[in-house]
Amino acid sequence: MGEIDMIKTINLSKKFSGIYALKDINFHLRKGEVHGIVGANGSGKSTFLNILFQDLNIHKTGGYEGDIIYEGTKLKINNTREAMELGIGKVYQEFALINSMDIASNIKINSPNIISTTSVLGDNLSYINKKENEKEAQDIISEFRLNIDAKTYVEGLMVNTKQFIEIAREVSNKNLKVLLLDEPTASLNKEDVDIFINIIEKLKKNGVSIIFISHRLDEITHLCDRVSVFRDGEIVAKYSKEEFDVEQIAIDMIGKKVNKALNIHRDNKNTNQEDILRFDNVAILDGNHNIKDINLSIKRGEILGITSLAGHGHTSLSYSIMGLLETNGDIIYRNKKLNIKRPDKTIEQGIVMIPDERKERGILLDSSVRENIIFTSCYSKNNFLKIKRLKGLSLLDFAKIKNQVNYSIKEFNIKCSSPKQKLRELSGGNQQKICIARAVLTYPDILFINEPTRGIDIYSKEIILDSLLKINKANETTIILASSEIDELKRVCDRIIVMYEGSIFDILSPYESNEVFSLAISGKRRNYNEKN
Ligand SMILES: Nc1ncnc2c1ncn2[C@@H]1O[C@H](COP(=O)(O)OP(=O)(O)OP(=O)(O)O)[C@@H](O)[C@H]1O
Structure with missing residues (x-):
């Protein structure tokens, strides 16, 4: 050099x-x-x-x-x-x-x-x-x-x-x-x-x-x-x-030391809870990839991780449940078959998804920070209306919106010049934080979240993980977190699914070593402890 x-x-x-x-x-x-x-x-x-x-x-x-x-x-x-x-x-x-x-x-x-x-x-x-x-x-x-x-x-x-x-x-x-x-x-x-x-x-x-x-x-x-x-x-x-x-x-x-978010109370937390969501023999067509034989039960209040190499299917379940992918088989939500052809109804029933491709599917680039934060909560849940039962005919409650937006900006450490700033003018990481703030604000029963910390700085990453742990604890929100970052999954999840070539290859405890995860992710060996 x-x-x-x-x-x-x-x-x-x-x-x-x-x-x-x-x-x-x-x-x-x-x-x-x-x-x-x-x-x-x-x-x-x-x-x-x-x-x-x-x-x-x-x-x-x-x-x-x-x-x-x-x-x-x-x-x-x-x-x-x-x-x-x-x-x-x-x-x-x-x-x-x-x-x-x-x-x-x-x-x-x-x-x-x-x-x-x-x-x-x-x-x-x-x-x-x-x-x-x-x-x-x-x-x-x-x-x-x-x-x-x-x-x-x-x-x-x-x-x-x-x-x-x-x-x-x-x-x-x-x-x-x-x-x-x-x-x-x-x-x-x-x-x-x-x-x-x-x-x-x-x-x-x-x-x-x-x-x-x-x-x-x-x-x-x-x-x-x-x-x-x-x-x-x-x-x-x-x-x-x-x-x-x-x-x-x-x-x-x-400008200061960063403390790591950690799910410390997860041991056996969900064993007595009922199943909130079930996939029965589900098959999904995701681009050129076939996802198959998905049989999975998820408990209320669980934080379930899903990981895989790119293209092996870790984000497919979330896109499928929102009706974005061709899907066969049954998805059972609260003991009833979910009609995934009506994503508006899915959101109304309390299931929300944050995509990994935020620019293509996640944000309104020419709308303000404020609109982006309240959008889903307002239009799918009729929140922030002066008279909720009037739905679209009611005036918006601007005082409430202002308070909430200011709170979300602070809570998620969003850097913007004002709530009126257009999303297009925000840095990539700050746009991502807005996607998450918006979803959290709908108080979902189930939150599917894909690659939440991609492009996020080391400090904001902990804020996001911490906020997921908080809504999980406060509202028993079931969280399905798809990520390629094993470290973050291990810190917050109760169980972690490893997908390989479109199928569930293994279900691992967050306490497993990185070596066990690597072997499962590359499809080489199922649960190390059981087999040895
Ligand atoms: N077109 C624009 N109009 C107004 N402000 C802008 C515009 N583009 C960037 N900014 C502002 O400039 C600042 C720096 O943004 P920049 O995208 O360079 O950050 P960054 O360090 O790359 O962040 P990240 O890690 O999130 O990608 C931010 O406050 C952003 O809102």
């Missing part, structure tokens, strides 16, 4: 509607280094990368102050096309893929192979060499150990595959000098992260300079040569590899 600066920023600042999101950022990215950026949700990490990449939204909202020096020269560009021409690539926090195109076309979209022909009637005709594109794309995805044909359409692909295609698109650019990675590992499981680490190490060897944002501090300390800690739009600490100390970095990010 050289000491030459690829990128240097001098007093870089950015205001949105007069409020600083970034203030006087002086940052150096050295040639061939992996530089980590960490910070709480809303601390300015994505904004920083968006400025370096000259994102349209930055210019539409008044540009930025300060200078960017790129390879020793002051940068005088103002769009992403020019940034790409200079060798800067970016992998977005939310995917920027075109679903209606195949993998190869997505990967080669910015660096297609062109065939030029001789001039025809004075014009030089050129067209895309599809075969060459497909070959190059196939080579890259094989290098990424993805077992998939480059001619497959992106629509319907699993989230981790989409993430690798995003990275492949940038890697396929032979002119790549700087790679900006905004939480590329948030949707990857442990096995995928190993592949990702491999890719980054190869790029680094080839002299590519990388900025890497992640909320997982173990990945940061493993992969990065240096780390900059952002807090409230400023860099509050910088460390090089030999100085890394995860606890200190966490304190720098949050």
